[in-house]
Amino acid sequence: MDTAKWAKRSASILGLLGVWFVVGALGPQTLPGPAAVAGAFVGYVGSPVYWNAITLSTLRVLGAFTIAALIGVPLGLLIGWSVVFGDFTYPALELVRPIPPIAWIPFTILVLPSLAFSLGIASFEIDTGIVFITFLGAFFPILLNAIAGVRSIDDEYSRAAQSLGAADWQTFRHVIYPGALPSVHTGMVVGMGLAWVNLVAAEMISGGGLGFMTWSAYTGGSYPVIFVGMITIGILGYVSSTIVRYIGASQLPWMEGSTA
Amino acid sequence: MSKQESNPERRSQNRNQDTNGYEDMENGHRDLDEDDGRARATGEALVEIDDLTKIYDPDGAHVTAVENMDLEIGDNEFVCVLGPSGCGKSTVMECIAGYLEPTEGEVLINGDPVDGPDPSRGVVFQSNRLFPWKTIGQNARFGPQMRNAVDDDRIRELLEETGLSGFEDSYPHELSGGMQQRAELVRLLANDPDIMLMDEPFSGLDAMTKELMQEMLLDIWEEEDRTVLFITHDVAEAIFLADRVVVMTARPGQIKDVIDVDIDRPRDSSVLTSEAFNEYQKRANELIHDEAERAMEQKQQETQEA
Ligand SMILES: Nc1ncnc2c1ncn2[C@@H]1O[C@H](COP(=O)(O)OP(=O)(O)O)[C@@H](O)[C@H]1O
Ligand SMILES: [Mg+2]
Numbered sequence: 001m002d003t004a005k006w007a008k009r010s011a012s013i014l015g016l017l018g019v020w021f022v023v024g025a026l027g028p029q030t031l032p033g034p035a036a037v038a039g040a041f042v043g044y045v046g047s048p049v050y051w052n053a054i055t056l057s058t059l060r061v062l063g064a065f066t067i068a069a070l071i072g073v074p075l076g077l078l079i080g081w082s083v084v085f086g087d088f089t090y091p092a093l094e095l096v097r098p099i100p101p102i103a104w105i106p107f108t109i110l111v112l113p114s115l116a117f118s119l120g121i122a123s124f125e126i127d128t129g130i131v132f133i134t135f136l137g138a139f140f141p142i143l144l145n146a147i148a149g150v151r152s153i154d155d156e157y158s159r160a161a162q163s164l165g166a167a168d169w170q171t172f173r174h175v176i177y178p179g180a181l182p183s184v185h186t187g188m189v190v191g192m193g194l195a196w197v198n199l200v201a202a203e204m205i206s207g208g209g210l211g212f213m214t215w216s217a218y219t220g221g222s223y224p225v226i227f228v229g230m231i232t233i234g235i236l237g238y239v240s241s242t243i244v245r246y247i248g249a250s251q252l253p254w255m256e257g258s259t260a
Numbered sequence: 261m262s263k264q265e266s267n268p269e270r271r272s273q274n275r276n277q278d279t280n281g282y283e284d285m286e287n288g289h290r291d292l293d294e295d296d297g298r299a300r301a302t303g304e305a306l307v308e309i310d311d312l313t314k315i316y317d318p319d320g321a322h323v324t325a326v327e328n329m330d331l332e333i334g335d336n337e338f339v340c341v342l343g344p345s346g347c348g349k350s351t352v353m354e355c356i357a358g359y360l361e362p363t364e365g366e367v368l369i370n371g372d373p374v375d376g377p378d379p380s381r382g383v384v385f386q387s388n389r390l391f392p393w394k395t396i397g398q399n400a401r402f403g404p405q406m407r408n409a410v411d412d413d414r415i416r417e418l419l420e421e422t423g424l425s426g427f428e429d430s431y432p433h434e435l436s437g438g439m440q441q442r443a444e445l446v447r448l449l450a451n452d453p454d455i456m457l458m459d460e461p462f463s464g465l466d467a468m469t470k471e472l473m474q475e476m477l478l479d480i481w482e483e484e485d486r487t488v489l490f491i492t493h494d495v496a497e498a499i500f501l502a503d504r505v506v507v508m509t510a511r512p513g514q515i516k517d518v519i520d521v522d523i524d525r526p527r528d529s530s531v532l533t534s535e536a537f538n539e540y541q542k543r544a545n546e547l548i549h550d551e552a553e554r555a556m557e558q559k560q561q562e563t564q565e566a
Contacts, residue, residue, distance in 0.1 A: 159359055160389045164403035164451050165379035174402070178393035254393045254431040 032224040037231070040224035049213070050228075057209035058236065060127075061195050064134035068191060072139050073184055076146020081176050086147075097140050101133045101198040105205050108132055130202040130209075137198030138191035145187025149180030182255060185248035192244045196237040210236075305332035306487050307356060307455065311365035314351050325351040327512035328365070338481060338488045340502035342495065342548060344555035348513025349491045350386070353457050356489065357383050369455070379403060382453030384461040388440045390432040396443050397428030403451030411450075418446045422476065438469035442476070449480065456481075458490045462497070471529055474500055482526055495548065499523075499540045500531060507547045510554035517547050 017034055024033030032040075044050040079086040108129030117124040157179060161171045203211025214229030249255075309331040316323040325348040333339050343349050354360040355367050358377040367374045369381070377383075390399045400419060404410040419425050422442040432440055441461060448456060462470045474497060481488055492498050498505045505519040523536055531537050 154389075156385050156387075156389050157391060159357070159377065160383065160385065160391075161402070162377035163357060163379065163381060163383045164447070165406040166402075167406070170406055174394075175391065178391070181393070252393075254395075254433070256433050 030223055032227060036224045037227040040222070040228050041231075044225070044228050050232075053208075053210045053213040054232065054236070057199060057203065057211070057233075058240075060131055060134055060209060061192075061199055061236075061240065063126075064131045064199070065138045065192055065195050067131075068135050068138035068142055068195070069188060072142035072187070072191075073146050076143045076184070076187075077150055077172075077176060077180055079143075080147040080150025080180065081172060090147075093143065101136060101201045102205070104133050104136065105129070105202060108202075109206065127206065127208060130199065130206050133202040134195050134199040137194035137196075138188075141191040141194055142184070142187040145183045145190070146180055149183025149187075150176055152183060153179035182252055185245075185252065188248060189241050189245050192241045193237055196233060196240070200233055305368075306335045306337075306370060307331075307333040307489070308368040308371075309352070309356070309365070310368060312352070312355060312362050312367065313364040314348070314355060314360065315363045324512040326355075327514055329513065329515060331506060331515065333487060333489060336485050336487055338490065338501060338503045339506060340490045340492055340498035340504070341506045341508060342492060342498040342544065343508030343513065344510055344548065344552040345493055346555055346559060347508045347510050347551065349493075349508060350459055352513070353383075353459050353489065353491055356455075357381055357457050379406075379451055380453055381455045381457060382448040382451055384441075384444055384448055384456070384458040386460045386463060388432070388437070388444055388464075390440055390444050390447065392432050395429050395431055396424060396435070396446075399432070399443060400428075400446045400450050402447060415446075415450055418449055421480075422446055436469075437465055438473060441465065441473055445477070445480070454487060456486055456488045456490075458488065460491055460493065463492070463494070470497070475528055477501065478525075478527060495541055495544045496532065499537060499544060500527065505540075505544060507544060508551070510551045511558060516551065519544060519547075 021034050024031050075089070079090050112129040112132055115126045115128055117126065153176065157175050158171050161175045166174060199209070200211040200214070203209040204215040206212075210229050210233050214226055214233070217223070217225035217229060309329055312326055312329040313324070314326045316325055329352065331339075341349050341352065351360065355362050356369075356374065358374045358381065390396075391402070394402070396419075397415070400415050401410050404415075416425070419428065422445065424439065424443055424446065427435065427439070427443075432443065435443065444461070462473050465473060477488075478501065480486075488501075490498075490501055499519075499521055502521050505521060507516045507519065508514065509516045519540060521540055523531055523534070523540075
């Protein structure tokens with residue numbers, strides 16, 4: 001990217017800081033300015049509490065996102081491809097989809113256990129409820145985009161494959177799957193963003209990670225730390241979506257104007 | 261119909277002049293030193309369209325696209341179907357390809373009814389349908405790859421003949437329209453179909469590229485035993501290519517007349533200025549004029565109703 005572009009993008013961030021600075025100076029006592037938050041940041045960067053929260057949240061997102069992709073992509077491709085399969089599965093999924101992440105929390109607390117693992121010296125505890133809610137955030141965009149991806153493929157590509165001798169599964173492998181990939185990719189980028197959204201909502205109520213860190217900063221009255229949490233979540237969400245975007249683009253060398 | 265004994269040398273010179281400096285077609289020409297005396301159609305019907313009627317029924321709208329059509333296409337024959345837009349040409353082709361089931365009547369191949377698509381009936385679509393996610397080389401290999409029978413020499417030969425050597429690793433969108441059409445032709449030929457069904461394959465190309473593609477297609481067809489059903493709404497194209505031109509009426513599509521084109525083969529673009537060609541063109545124009553008018557009126561009516 002050229003320097004002019006970078007200059008404009010930096011200006012956008014500086015502008016945000018400027019607004020914050022002014023509002024912080026004029027606004028309510030409870031709103032800490034950039035300087036106070038920077039101070040809190042310096043304190044937190046040296047603290048294991050901060051890094052543990054980051055690690056825990058990142059692992060939850062990574063796990064939930066991976067499961068969502070492993071289920072959402074094949075399921076979406078099949079629903080898009082087979083009318084019968086779609087009729088059997090899609091209506092149920094459409095009913096579940098509008099339920100917001102927060103509304104799932106009581107259910108997950110009641111039903112989903114916390115799993116404890118022990119691997120040699122280290123032991124883990126996985127809060128499956130939080131992972132599940134995070135999973136939902138990534139799952140639906142991935143699923144819906146996979147379905148839309150299949151449906152966007154012109155029928156003539158499948159016809160061409162059939163007339164060249166492709167059996168149904170070969171048409172799926174060589175036409176449906178690659179043809180839907182650009183849309184699947186979009187779904188994954190969006191899904192990664194929503195995974196963070198759902199994760200933080202779940203963590204605030206249910207515990208652990210950056211969500212809980214941010215929420216307990218509020219209940220404990222250390223307001224600058226709220227912003228440390230918010231900014232960290234923002235950066236991690238952005239970085240992980242960008243990674244997904246780049247990995248995806250590298251898998252789509254045939255797209256016009258793709259970065260690979 | 262007879263085939264002229266041609267002089268390969270003169271022919272290849274001609275082609276060189278025609279193609280010089282245009283895209284990379286100069287690599288695409290090929291000396292035809294064999295097969296020029298290949299026998300014309302044997303007269304046996306390879307494709308038999310028997311009383312074909314196709315009615316589309318979207319939401320009860322009931323569009324009769326083709327009505328009671330009878331047509332036989334002989335082995336190794338080159339038949340063009342000429343008709344105004346919307347008259348049911350693609351519908352006929354899709355019934356032969358096995359994408360559509362006739363509402364009435366049937367299509368027989370060697371006496372057997374069509375039952376779905378088959379690699380012996382290759383299709384070239386109006387809008388280019390190379391797989392965008394595969395390279396030119398992967399596209400070319402696709403058919404044989406489905407049967408685990410890729411013959412690399414044959415693919416290389418075809419790419420060379422069509423001037424696409426060196427583009428194996430390019431993706432379709434990186435190629436010009438003419439090159440994409442050639443690549444689609446390569447993909448089809450690599451699969452060695454008995455029948456080539458081509459639905460206005462050159463209609464999106466500029467006049468110059470179109471002419472070159474037509475010549476290339478004739479070269480390919482003359483080189484090997486193949487039957488071609490070529491759909492077009494371009495009168496000159498139909499006469500230049502075909503043994504027989506089937507002129508269709510406006511919708512519901514029926515056969516209005518069949519023109520036997522008795523121009524010597526092999527043909528190249530010099531044919532286009534010959535007296536005989538002009539005569540055929542005049543006749544076809546007269547036949548199609550009223551139908552084109554009717555088709556336009558139909559279209560206008562539909563737009564008003566909509
Ligand atoms: N799937 C379809 N549903 C309804 N009408 C169709 C469909 N396909 C084609 N038609 C109609 O049938 C007629 C013939 O279409 P087509 O065979 O594509 O004509 P051509 O190829 O000669 O332009 C047109 O009027 C077109 O609108
Ligand atoms: Mg058509």
